[in-house]
Amino acid sequence: DTGVSQNPRHKITKRGQNVTFRCDPISEHNRLYWYRQTLGQGPEFLTYFQNEAQLEKSRLLSDRFSAERPKGSFSTLEIQRTEQGDSAMYLCASSQLNYGYTFGSGTRLTVV
C-alpha cells in the first residue's frame, strides 16, 4: 500500500465549471476526511466518512460541494459552478480508529 493517493495533483478551471477530485485512501482505513487549505492557513475540515456513510459536514461545505464514498473505498469531491474563492489545496486523509491520520499529496485547484 503506497499511502493516500489523490488525483489530479493540479486543476485549473474556469469560473462556473464543475470539477471532481478523487481520493484513494489506505485500504484498511475506514475513516476518510476532506480538508481545504488556503494560502497561509491551516487545513479546515470539510467532511468525514466512516466506510460509505457521510457522517459529518462542515458549514464550509456549501450546497455546491458534494462528496461521496461508494462502497467505502475511494471518495470523490465535486464542486459545481466553481468560484474564485474555491481556489485552494484540497487534502484527503484516512485513518483507522486510534491510529494516526495519513494525508494525501492534495489537489491544488485554481479557478480563473
Next chain:
Amino acid sequence: ELKVEQNPLFLSMQEGKNYTIYCNYSTTSDRLYWYRQDPGKSLESLFVLLSNGAVKQEGRLMASLDTKARLSTLHITAAVHDLSATYFCAGTTQGGSEKLVFGKGMKLTVNP
C-alpha cells in the same frame, strides 16, 4: 468547539540556535498532533501525543503535552536549514468524527 492557537506564527532563526514554539487548545482534546508542511506539499506527520506529560523526540525536534494547561510545545535544538518549513499542531474533537482541528501554522525559516 475546539480551537487551536499557535505562536509565534513566523519565526526566523539562525542555524545552531534553540527555540520553543507553543500550541494552545481551548477544550479537551484526545490527542495532539504535530505536522510539517513544505511549500506546495502535503502534511508530514511528526508526532502524536496521547496523554498528559507525553514527550516525544525525533532528531532535533522534541514535542511535549500538558493536558491540564491545554498546551503543547515543540522544541527545536540546534536548528539546521533543513528544518525550514511550516509546522502545524492539531487537536482532535472528542467522539464522532474525531476530525483534526488545526492551528494556523508557524512558518520557520532557519538562516545559515
